[in-house]
Amino acid sequence: MNAVITGASKGIGKAIAERLAKEGFNVAICARNADTLAATQAEIQKINPQVQVLALSVDMEKKEDVLAFAHTINDNFSTIDILVNNAGIYVPGTIYQEDDGLLEKLMAVNVYSAYYLTRALLPTMIAQQKGHIFNLCSTASHKAYPNGGSYSITKHALLGFSKNLREELKNLQIKVTSVSPGPTLTASWEGFDGPPTRLMPPEDIASVIWSAYQLAPQTVMEDVVLRPMLGDL
Ligand SMILES: NC(=O)c1ccc[n+]([C@@H]2O[C@H](COP(=O)([O-])OP(=O)(O)OC[C@H]3O[C@@H](n4cnc5c(N)ncnc54)[C@H](OP(=O)(O)O)[C@@H]3O)[C@@H](O)[C@H]2O)c1
Numbered sequence: 001m002n003a004v005i006t007g008a009s010k011g012i013g014k015a016i017a018e019r020l021a022k023e024g025f026n027v028a029i030c031a032r033n034a035d036t037l038a039a040t041q042a043e044i045q046k047i048n049p050q051v052q053v054l055a056l057s058v059d060m061e062k063k064e065d066v067l068a069f070a071h072t073i074n075d076n077f078s079t080i081d082i083l084v085n086n087a088g089i090y091v092p093g094t095i096y097q098e099d100d101g102l103l104e105k106l107m108a109v110n111v112y113s114a115y116y117l118t119r120a121l122l123p124t125m126i127a128q129q130k131g132h133i134f135n136l137c138s139t140a141s142h143k144a145y146p147n148g149g150s151y152s153i154t155k156h157a158l159l160g161f162s163k164n165l166r167e168e169l170k171n172l173q174i175k176v177t178s179v180s181p182g183p184t185l186t187a188s189w190e191g192f193d194g195p196p197t198r199l200m201p202p203e204d205i206a207s208v209i210w211s212a213y214q215l216a217p218q219t220v221m222e223d224v225v226l227r228p229m230l231g232d233l
Pocket of ligand 1 (some may be wrong): 006007008009010011012013030031032033034036058060061079086087088089090136137138139143180181182183184185186187188189
């Protein structure tokens with residue numbers, strides 16, 4: 001069994017890759033920083049020495065890098081059971097004050113990368129007549145909030161992508177799940193001066209993905225929203 005997780009050298013993506021490797025999946029992971037990625041690759045391999053851990057340093061902001069990652073996956077994996085479109089960057093801002101070009105950058109990393117990679121890997125899933133695609137949306141996909149700016153626009157777009165994909169793939173035996181976490185303890189929250197328990201552990205997002213994957217073939221968990229016990233920050 002094979003899984004692909006983008007942006008998996010840290011945070012939520014890493015927790016998902018670790019969990020799927022533990023459950024016996026070969027994993028293909030990517031990130032920009034090659035050193036962090038290599039360290040994560042070694043950690044995952046240690047969790048389960050039996051599985052293949054494919055790691056490629058790519059910048060998902062660039063279409064050619066996304067397609068190169070897809071090419072490597074298609075060369076190495078004859079099946080793709082799980083695809084997790086997780087890579088994303090969070091930059092707070094307001095539409096009227098944020099830097100010029102931020103929307104374009106966040107659209108490329110948070111939305112277009114998922115679109116290009118999914119299109120490149122879907123032929124394998126369609127041919128095998130099964131597969132499960134998870135899209136890491138956010139509570140910012142569902143409502144506007146202060147300093148959401150372009151980030152929130154891109155997360156709304158990713159939820160739209162996910163919903164359309166679900167509709168298009170339902171007759172092809174391929175499941176699509178939108179996962180929308182609220183504040184989760186990762187590098188995105190560096191500098192947060194509240195108690196760490198105010199944030200959700202990334203392992204919980206991985207557990208939800210694993211639970212959704214295990215449902216009966218005729219059942220799809222379409223949308224999951226997770227928030228800290230005390231609500232949004
Ligand atoms: N943490 C939260 O509170 C939260 C809440 C809701 C939704 N989310 C979503 O969950 C996803 C993961 O967030 P996170 O908090 O786990 O982030 P994180 O800790 O900052 O990790 C992001 C991962 O993605 C990689 N990455 C970033 N930009 C990339 C690019 N251009 N190309 C390839 N890889 C890239 C990073 O590695 P490199 O930097 O080396 O590239 C890293 O491995 C994102 O889509 C985020 O929007 C997070």
